[in-house]
Amino acid sequence: MKVNIINIGDELLIGQVVNSNAATMSQKLTAAGMEVNEVLVVGDRSDAITEALRRSLADSDAVLITGGLGPTKDDVTKKVLCDYFHSTLVENAEALANVERIFAARGYELTPINRQQAWVPACCTMINNDKGTAPCMWFEIARGEEAPQVVVAMPGVPHEMEYLMQSAVVPRLQQHFRTEVILNKNVLVQGIGESFLSDLIEPWELGLPSCIRLAYLPTAGMVKLRLTARGDNREALEDHIIREVKKLYLLAGQYIVGEDLETLPEAVAQMFRMNTRTLATAESCTGGSIAQRITALAGASHYYRGGIVAYSNDVKEQQLGVSHATLEAHGAVSEETVREMAEGVRQRLGADFGVATSGIAGPGGGSDEKPVGTVWMAVAGPQGTVTRLKHFGDDRLRTIDRACNEVFSMLIHQLKELLSQN
């Protein structure tokens, strides 16, 4: 069963907003055993939306649309759908009650423009949107003996779309179509480049059964291997995957960090939970990004005690106990400073591990000796303190991102060593 996604919005085509909706929708559809065929992004123009719908319906069973359902003049999706299905807009009582409920809860007066949110094409099934005023609309197109094609329009506001997908759209699609089983398995590999990994596991890759496809997904500091199995028999596919992952461990086990993890912070969290140790962070150039990535994951409070964002030197001295002499002699971006930061935060916050960063994220602040992109990192733990120097180049956000990943890699390495000794 094939799904095409259409995301509508001028803001997407000028790059003002990153299209995270497509990823969220694809995740949910894939997990439900449906295949996303393509994603098409078009602007808030009637002709473009009509053509996108026509094209998408030509090679899919269902088309899911987001965006352009707001009350303002630049939102035209509802009008286009109404014309496409030769229908007329009618006020829907349930949708109106929902709009009234939301406005009453917020203490706002219902204006005529907001009341229009309750109008939907007469030919569609209205699916109520508890989280917002724009209703979800479900259309069907007969096609002989097969299950009718489906078109679903949802608001583009991410949390409203996500709620509607989860609670209504995906379950209805599963019921409407008979879906092939698709299973995905991720293996997170760290400490080896993509091409070297490819050489190492080539014999295994060439021997994969035809129902399994392999993809390499390199991101900063690691490679995700994704195995995708397709077929009718869930148990047989699960057996295939278990068998193939076992073979993969025999070839590349030393580089495997975890399974079904997406990111290094997830791997860190999993290892801390196994270890029952605690962590504290001291960040200068990463400015809270390490803390933010740790605390974005539920359950962080089980191992994360807290951190200091020591952006100015005063804060490094007073909150972390970095000595004035060290800062004077070596500067803030130095092995000595970052070591005292990691050890200071570990001691002051009473954690088993302390990590620290100090560097020049740029664009200003660089020198010949310490150019923009220079970052010192440290991990202080029960076995002592390790430090590392890297040059991450001249892009501020990329330097922050790579410094975070480097610290997580160092931390994983230290945790692995601790585990192997115990």
Add this chain to the structure above:
Amino acid sequence: MKVNIINIGDELLIGQVVNSNAATMSQKLTAAGMEVNEVLVVGDRSDAITEALRRSLADSDAVLITGGLGPTKDDVTKKVLCDYFHSTLVENAEALANVERIFAARGYELTPINRQQAWVPACCTMINNDKGTAPCMWFEIARGEEAPQVVVAMPGVPHEMEYLMQSAVVPRLQQHFRTEVILNKNVLVQGIGESFLSDLIEPWELGLPSCIRLAYLPTAGMVKLRLTARGDNREALEDHIIREVKKLYLLAGQYIVGEDLETLPEAVAQMFRMNTRTLATAESCTGGSIAQRITALAGASHYYRGGIVAYSNDVKEQQLGVSHATLEAHGAVSEETVREMAEGVRQRLGADFGVATSGIAGPGGGSDEKPVGTVWMAVAGPQGTVTRLKHFGDDRLRTIDRACNEVFSMLIHQLKELLSQN
């Protein structure tokens, strides 16, 4: 001049990776006066890529492709392009020198699989990729008297793509085509809902000249108004925009936070730079996200002193001076605690303003009295301390995001008051 974008990768269609490349490319093309017609995302399959290319060429002047150029077996884009243009792969000396240079710099041995990265279709112009091993490829298709259509294939690694767009692809496209002038102007509005704003500025909106289009881009805590002007005469379009923005201030000036800003942190940064005041942060439930958003922007060190991520109660007491009695009597998630956190971080880090959050991001930790999503926020400044309680619902990341935006809104309000008094 119309551009279609094709992003290739199975990881995009299963939602494992958010398609940030499309946004980056669209931003650069729009800024250069080119119009992005649509974005199409397809998987690593020859037939899908071929069909996407055929369709995209049907209604555009140029097609920009990313992804599928890696050395591994799941990357098929180069082969597809070679077939599409009835060409053959040949080793390119410049590309090979680049691959050799990169491997030498990393101290790796050049394997046969990596050497293949230097093979490109004979019919294309190779554009060297200083940042990686996959070369950029430029193809032209004659079409009578018009400038030939262009197809460009770039690697999908974000920083490599971005570098190639900036340094080579956009300048070459500008040279190759004569481009219409497109100007974008953003006005950031805060403190009024989208539909109320729409009612307020309707007379102005209806009177906009035909060369200007308006879009509403609501995001957490604010609305961005985007004016897009198109035409041949840059000066005339600039005049139109200046005139219309002036009229907008007359109707909605009290809600306007800034121009050509994308986010609340950017507005905060702009106001702090005007104010020459300093800021410190104390975060519990937001876990470093406020600090991270502040320090993501260059120049943060001019006004941001640092912060404490006080995830455990010990850290709240020892690093921020929250009294044990307060935590005992009212709990960590309370007006009293968040007030002491904001005042504590302001005093201890020696800043003009201190902000604080304490709440239950979830999914665990909620109670009847304080359900998941409950967040207390405070801003302590020269005029005293203000606090606010919000319930942001049961989605962890959304709660963190909304709490950050709420704190930024509170801070903007306090800074505005301070400015109006001085």
